[in-house]
Structures are given as C-alpha cells and as structure tokens.
Amino acid sequence: MSQEWQIVWFTAWVSALSTVLILPAGLAAAWLLARHDWPGKSLAETLVTLPLVMPPVATGLILLKALGRRGVLGGFFHDTLHLDIAFTWRAVLAAQAVMSFPLLVRSARTAFAEVNPRFEQIARTLGAGEWQVFFSITVPLAWRGIIGGMILAFARALGEFGATIMVAGNIPGKTATLSLSIYESVQLGQDAAAFRLLGISVALAFVAVWSGEWLMRRRRGLYETPP
C-alpha cells in the first residue's frame, strides 16, 4: 500500500472508530439534556459545547497535559496498562472523539427533543421499562437526527487538525492523518501530493454525507405515507 493510501486508510478507520466510541456516551448525554432537568445541567451543556468553540489547538494542549505520561489519564494508562497515549494512534482517536462529541450530542439532543413524549408515556403504560422505551421508541423515532449527528461527527473527525497535531504530532506511519499530511505536503512544496490528498478528502466526506442522506431517505420512506 502506498504511503498516501495508508494515510487515507488510517484516517478513515480511526475516524469511524472514534464515531462509534462516542456513540453510547453521546446518546446518553443527549437524552439527559433533552429529557430531564437536573442541577448543573447548564454547566454540563456548556462543557459539552466547549470543544466546538475553543481553539482546537487549546483543546489539544489540554489533551496533551491529560494524556501525556505525566498527565492524570496518561499516567494511569502508562502505569497500570503499560500503554502510551500521547503521540500514538490512540491520541489521534482521543482528539477526534473529543472534537466531534459536541456535534453528535447537539444533533441527537434536538432529535430526542422532537420525539413526542406521549409515545414514551404510552409505551410505559403498555408495560415497557425505561430501556425498552429508549431502544424501541425513542431511538427509532430520533433515528434521523442520530444518523445526522454521526455523519457530522465522522466528517469532523476526518478533518481534525489542531487538537490532533498537539497531542499526537504528525508522525509518518503512526499518527499522520489526511489533514496533517495535506498541511505537511503544502509546507514541503509537494503540491501534487497535497491535491491528491485533498481530492480523497473531498471524496470521503462526500461519500459519508451522501450515504447518510440515502439512509435517512430510506428510513423516512418506512415511516411516512406516500402522497
């Protein structure tokens, strides 16, 4: 596999993995924010949104301090599991997960809020417990928003740059992603390589968004009566 395809493959699978990994916590956070009032809710909302509005490099610096060998989390992983995080592929994963988490939560939260609570209430009177209500009523009815949030999160992960370069560096064959490689190619004056990677980035993003739209259209067809 050429180095370029290795970069594409690495970026795609780490982005997909980060999207899958943030899904349970993202859905839980979205549901708690959409369906419940609790003390500290506005603080939690602010914290969830923070990576969207902070400079990515600043988020990357926080991650570097937390995930480095001397950091709270990095030290724990190093001492107990003998795993290094900073400047490995795991740091790319962490940076992508943190940066894309708010997009998933915001989209899923809106989707959950739009589900008529009456459906959930009636499901309870029909004997359903909370988990059954969530998985058989809430999630299927919020499906479009959840898929939309996952696509946004995946696309954000694909293009992540600032936080990744801080916490993972740009190590060829280890942590180099599409965005980092495009930047490096331009810096080195390798315009042809930069444009090839650019084309692949656009194609990947297009396929992700288009498949999401296609999935949502299929789903909509299942719910709605044809005119």
Place this chain on the structure above:
Amino acid sequence: MKLLLRNISLPLADFVLEVNVELASQVTAIVGPSGAGKTSLLDLIAGLRRPRSALIQLEERVLTDTACGLFLPPRSREIGYVPQDLALFPHLPVRKNLLYGCKTSLPRGSLFSYEHVVAVLEIERLAGRSVTELSGGEKRRVALARALLTSPRLLLLDEPLAGLDAALKARIIPYLARVRDEFQVPMLYVSHDRQEVQALCDEVVELERGQVRSQANQKA
C-alpha cells in the same frame, strides 16, 4: 369496580386539580369544558404525572399514596390508556403496535388473547399495514385493541372519538359498547359528547377548573 381518588392535588397552569371521589360504576364518564383537568386526572391515574398529594386505589391495590411515598410506575399499574392523540407508534406496523404490550403468556382462547381482541374489534386485516395508512376509525380501534391486549384492570379513554364526524362516531360507538360488554373492563371515559356518554356510561362526573361539580348515576 372500585376506584378511590382521595385528596388528589395537582397544581396546573391556572388552578389546582383537587378531586375527592369514589367511582364504582363499570363505565364512568368524566365530562367538563376544555382545560378542566380531565386529561391530567387520567395521567395521574395512569402514573404519568406525580401529584402533590393523592391516594389512588384500584380495588384493593394502592397505586399512589403520597402519604407513605408509594408510587407505582406506569408499567406496573395494569392500566390501559388510549390518549386523545392515540399515540400509535408511527415507526411500527399495526401488528407490532398491537403486540407491543401484549402478554404472550396468555393462552390462545383467553379473553384478552390477540386473536380474540382483533376479532372483536374487526381489525384482523389491518395487521400488516402501516399505522399511517389507517383511517381515523381504524386508528381508534387499533389503539383500543393495543390497550386491551395488556389485559388491563382499568381502561382510560381520553376523548377516543374526538375529531370524527357524526356518521363515523355512530359506527365506532358499537365497538366501544362491545368492548364494555365483552371484556368487562372498567372504563373511565373522557368526553364532551352527550350522545357518547348516554350510549356507553353508567355514571357521570363533571369537572370544572379542577373541581368536581357533580357526580351522578345516569342509569338510576
């Protein structure tokens, strides 16, 4: 049936719902103007809202008793609820809607078995359809069947014929009467319509701004 609603207090937007009645009829109508607190009362009985204070007891079973902190969750109350908007799950076909709360342990010939309930309400041919393809009358019968399939000890019907024209109402009322006579499940029936109340109900409770204005047995 014996349904005790004692010391009920639930603050609503403009007034406090305060109810203190005992209902003993097979079918009791709850009537009153819009916004009188009728749906809120049904929600309290179903366990969908928590009252400030209440003792709600169905036969010997206490469902809510705020004095001792008892509040049975809706899934444990064995109360079927047909809300005004019917709340048929739009992502599930009719059959899955019907089976959502169906007790699979019931033998085939039993009163609340799937086969019997769909036969009484004449909805067998609808099972494979999407709920969005149903007519207004069909939707109401499916919602009623879905609630019955949980073998409820009490049925709450919140204006089940609202929005239907007079001809369709006249066609659906016999189904409700069949449910009343065939399944012998006690019902609380919220309605604005005198014709429905006279056709189906034994007792009438009138609510106004959260207070019981009158309670009368209309079959006496």
